[in-house]
Amino acid sequence: MGNDYKQTMNLPQTEFPMRANLASREPEWLKFWDDIDIYRRSLEVNENGPTFILHDGPPYANGHIHMGTAFNKVFKDLIVKYKSMRGYWSPYVPGWDCHGQPIEHQVEKNLGPEKMKEISQAELRTLCREYAMKFVDVQASEFKRLGVRGDFADPYLTLNRSYEAGDVKVFAEMYRRGMIYKGRKPIHWCYRCKTALAEAEIEYGDETSDSIYVKFWLLDPPASFAAAGKAAVLIWTTTPWTLPANVAVTLAADADYVGVAVGGEVLVMAEALVQAVAQATGWESFELVRDAAGEPVRVKGRELQGLHYAQPVHEGVGGVIITGDHVELTTGTGAVHTAPGHGEEDYLVGVKFGLPSPMPVDDRGVFDEGGGPFAGLHVEKANPIIIEWLAERGVLAAAGKTTHSYPHCWRCKKPVIFRATEQWFISMDKTGLRDAALQAIKGVKWVPGWSVNRINSMVTDRPDWCISRQRAWGVPIPVFECVKCGETVADDTTFAAVEKLFATEGADAWFTRKPSEYLPEGVACPRCGGTELRAESDIVDVWFESGVSHTSVLDAREELRRPAELYLEGSDQHRGWFQSSLLTSVGAYDEAPFKTVLTHGFIVDGDGRKMSKSLGNVVSPLDVVSKYGADVIRLWTASADYSQDVSVSDEILERTSEAYRRIRNTFRFLLSNLYDFEPGDVVAWEDMPELDRHALVTLADLVDRVTRSYDDWKFHQVYHAIYGYCGTELSSFYLDVLKDRLYADEADSVSRRSAQTVLAAVLTSLVRLVAPILSFTAEEIWQFMPEALREGIESVHLAGWPTSVGELVAEHAEEAAALRADYVVVLEVRDAVTKALEDARNEKRIGKSQEAKVVIWAAADQSAVLQARDARELADMFIVSDVALRQKLVPTEDGVPVPEKALFVDVLPADGTKCPRCWNFREVGADGLCGRCSSVVQG
């Protein structure tokens, strides 16, 4: 609409682009932050502030980041930025977990078997180091691209010398305290490659095995069974070669066991499996042992516990019947042959019952003397011989073949065995570590609340911690072995020497130098006095390594300290890092390394399913960055309730992106109406229209709410509060109402300056509130703000937290309370008015609301509030040209009319003529303008 008056108005002006173009513009802000060294600066401004340390849990330096790592890092970043803006000294040192089997495995795969054979352990370690460092760099740049701020120039790496020295320090302290011991545990073992295998190095594949049923004669059978014949417990196994290591039979405690009478013998097994076993063994006739009443004799597994049987291989040796949770009643006989040296479950139940774990198979897979009659036999060839041997002795009930999934070595593709070997353990109970840890848990704040249950049950139930690994890429168990007698040599002197060695040369030296080169003179075996020592070849579990970051990082770095205020990781870390950090810290220092632990759920797709390549629902953070921008990932991170699993999908990101645009446009409107606002233009509270004072109250309330939500770690509430404020409070009400004043009133009028004063307050507050989340956009806004509003501060991230509005409103607390109450009513009426306007619009009686005049038949409870305001004020708030107030009285029985309870609104065409400048309907003068516009135009 061509309108000459347009130039006489104060229409919005700004260079701040409506379209964000985040993907291409964000890198410019990254450069800006680099240029001004924002990380150092953010520390400097809070040099004297209280300390807040969020200690970063190290992601594994392998591969690119995914949505989960992106979420976690952004989450941490917004907390650190918030605390920093609140005045806390909050250094953030990112870390990486660099050692471990996956990297070693990958390097070995890349190398191929030929080259692998040729290189030394030291060379392999060098390749692993290069591999890890490459991905540290990759991930660091990806994290930075997300806007994560921290000491990326000097992160902590578990392969650093100083870090490795910390491993020794913690190990030494726990060793001194008597928590670390040497024991045995079965592990996957490949006797061809003569090596231990990690779970990830196992490939499962179908294998045809022997399937045999064996009778273990009971030495002290229950009388009810024995009466019917010689009694045995019947077991089933697919690994006959493990029978020499048998020490027990495990039953299900609550299951019913019966005696099956076959050929004059009584075979005890689970009742539920009798039919299946009969089929497998081909019994032509059998019957259950019955009592006098003719009922089958049923005995619970737990009642049989403690009975003894004759070990099937070793003559004159007894085994014991125990019970365990792992016994299934779906296959076998419900009586499980138990050899703690040959299986994980067998081992665990063996530990529980204090059983020995004989291990008659050597590292080549050959039976030693422990194999009894089979000594010298290779396990690969043992099965048929053992089966025949059993048959000869009349204990083989049946033999067949079965196909099942079985573990294979990834290198030679051949079946592997479970074999107990010497390992290092941290004892949970010898020195009371478990109890101390449970005690320490109580002193930590766990968010959300269920988190404490989880850590508690894990610490309560976990077995001793096996901390040794038979690998190359890691930190060695820092002890020695006497070559002469095999005794472990480790004391203050050796630990100090090793710690120094690692601190100066790194753990690599362990593999290239002889102990005599770095141990002081005179170190000798405490048992035999031998002085020739061999360095332990096992390395330490990577969980132990990352767990000691409280020592290697928090203690070691000047800017940090232990305990940290906060650890923040996904819920899987209850078993992982939270626990390993807790146990090593309690073990070495008797206290938890953290004051608060925050846990978040996992990232899943829109249907709540985990992301996987096969489902095709994987969302890559790098793709999201290039499509939407890092700020949209950041906004998504903040918007989700992390106490449960967090969904991400195209739709969710699309919605988040729309929310982003809404927030961005709100800022754009604010900026565009402050182009001519100078510090001298500020209007005092007393001189403001009531609407503006109310807007300040609303803003102060928002700041308050948002601050509390940040403090309570409720970031999705921050998001909802800010988003809602932009849409509801500002866009659809306050800003909409303000347009007339901002555009049409005289530029320098008090009414317009008052509005701008409020807009400035909103802008400078809001930009700070969103800065921890929308780090890039907030910075962009900051740089577009009028000079004076920036107060000479270079970056929004150095600008501190908004406090002045809250103080101003607090000075007028009473009035503020009244305004809050009154505006509840005003806004109710406004809703009714807009609804009535919409009806009129649908009837084509009006177009824009300024064409209307509304008559409000106020309800009784609203009347007083409306009466207290003048009609023009109300008309402005409702964006109509005029308001008339009426109160409808209705007659009552006693003849005294009372006000009607309901509210009615009539919409009429506005009186007067449309002012061509401000589009309100008014009395117009000779120039055709309304009084206000006329005087503005004339100046």
Place this chain on the structure above:
RNA sequence: GGGCCCGUAGCUCAGUUGGUUAGAGCGCACGGCUGAUAACCGUGAGGUCGAUGGUUCGAGUCCAUCCGGGCCCA
């Protein structure tokens, strides 16, 4: 199979100690505006609260079972 946890409109979230017709914003549909314009304003339609069965005068809100999903174990 075990431990911990989750399941309210298409999406993100609210729903106090169980109590009137379950809320908000966004999206969507329709309409308005064209002086926030790849914007802005308004109105409206969408849930019976994963399912079933209990406790209760009354349950999204307590109990049980089941279904679906997640993490960690086995």
